[in-house]
Amino acid sequence: MESEISKLRQLSSTLGDLSRPDGDATVSQGDTCVTSAVYGPGEVKVTKELLDKATIDVVYKPKSGLPGCAEKLLERTIRNSCETVILGNLHPRSSISITVQEIQNRGSLLSCCINSTCMALLDSGVSMRYLMAAVSCAINDNGGIIMDPNTLQEQSSVAVLTFVFENCNYGVITVSAKGCYTLDQFQQCLSKCRDASKYVFQFFKDSISKKLSKQ
């Protein structure tokens, strides 16, 4: 097993592939591929209506099997990140519904989901405070940090941490961590992921600039 990897896997994206959603994006991090679609702002059910801001709904669909607790946790994490980022106060009593579909899971699923959700929100034109970029890393038994781990690396690791950053001050929006790690290791992962997130933000910017270049 590698002792330390300081490279993110290849990022690729496709915007606006689907005709029905207001915005959609398919993002691949290496072999992990996720498609997100956004509808909104639109009509909301009276029971779910919020008076001062938009209701944000996230649905995660696994490729096979029925959704269970792990899927609900993923939905919750994505929703909490979106609520920080989306300017919900601009659209009171409306709903913004986000659907995330797993296409292929080869590790770092949460970070791929959040990155594709951010790109789908960009594609749909929903107002946001700042962008969000997620980076995952794993700590293996030697204490080495592996960035953007694949399934094998995740399974053989001691801890897996995912950080979500915003691009104004590179502050942390969300942290999701599994496993045992020391405070020092946490700090190291945080600073490494923060540096890596700059590449992800640059990727978002390049993708959107490319899409709008002919308009």
Next chain:
Amino acid sequence: MRDTPLSACEKNFIIKALGDRKRLDGRQPYDYRKVKITFGADRGCCKVNLGQTQVLAQVSCEITSPRAVRPSDGVLFINVELSPMASPAFEVGRMSDLGVEINRLLERCLRESRCLDTESLCIISGEKVWQIRVDVNVMNHDGNIIDCSSIAAIAALAHFRRPDVTVDGSEVIVHPSDEKDPIPLSVHHMPICVTFSFYEQGKYLLVDPTDKEEKVMDGKMVIGMNKHREICTLQVSGEMLLMKDQVLRCSNIAVVKVTEITELIQRALENDRQARLNGKKFGFAESEPTESILTNQQEPEEIQATETQMDEDSEEEKGMNGDLKTERKSKVKILDKGVGMIGEGGASTWGVEDNEMTEELQKEAKVTQPDHKEVTHTTGTLNATNCVTLKIDLN
């Protein structure tokens, strides 16, 4: 959310155009939209695009106990999910009528036609059999989900490989894929559904309706057929009556379509097999078009770690963990009875042009005793030694 309803003038336009044998997208009445089949890196993963309608199918397997009625047969389970991604009208949770209809049609077409040999899925008769599960996720709804799903489901079943098992008395050993090559499922034939939509009480007939055409139709007929001209399933629904010769005509059209689509599936399977054999890259990431402005790729780069940031963070951490920082505590200076001062004021940022002006004003403002009877024309300034001292001009 509700779907945008189709307006009356759009409905009239579509029906009128049918009278001239014209469709909105320029197709002939018996033409299919472009079918694109891609396979993923996982075995049994297939994405099918029928025009704009997009569907993702995934096959998985599990060992379970068989049904009591058939102890030596495996189980085929099909689940079609209308994802909220596909249309704003689709909700999560309880399946809608459309969802139930599509599920039943696919079950009849695939399970009851016995296209998959379930007897080969038996491991120990009466105790352990393979359960093959096909999950079909609809990603974009632009009409004719049934056809798209049936193509995806059968292509995924043909693509799938199940793990090899050896039975040792009453012990079952499941071999992982790196030990023994997984085996394909035995698919006897490929039943494909073809949808026909009818307008004006059966006068006009269209093959492969889009979403708008589906909203306008009177009724539809779905024929599930394989390339050997065997009808696997037939369903007519809607408010219309069909003549016998129309049904026969449709089945003849279906034969042609099914042969074309089956050939397409075989070609796609062959391409995928070649790619895997020759060690070329396969999967969804490779099949994405690279020349479009909607796609972007970034090569992995070595991350430049900024070491200094880490130290600052840890110092702040210690500060927060430890005692309160006493240096930051603010002191209140008492100037006079009832007058207090915290901190020191800064220089005025109100854009005074002349430096000389400011110096004059500063000299005059040095009188700190507020005396209301004095008549002065000076104005207060903020400088580095005072706080605000205001004088009121009583004239």
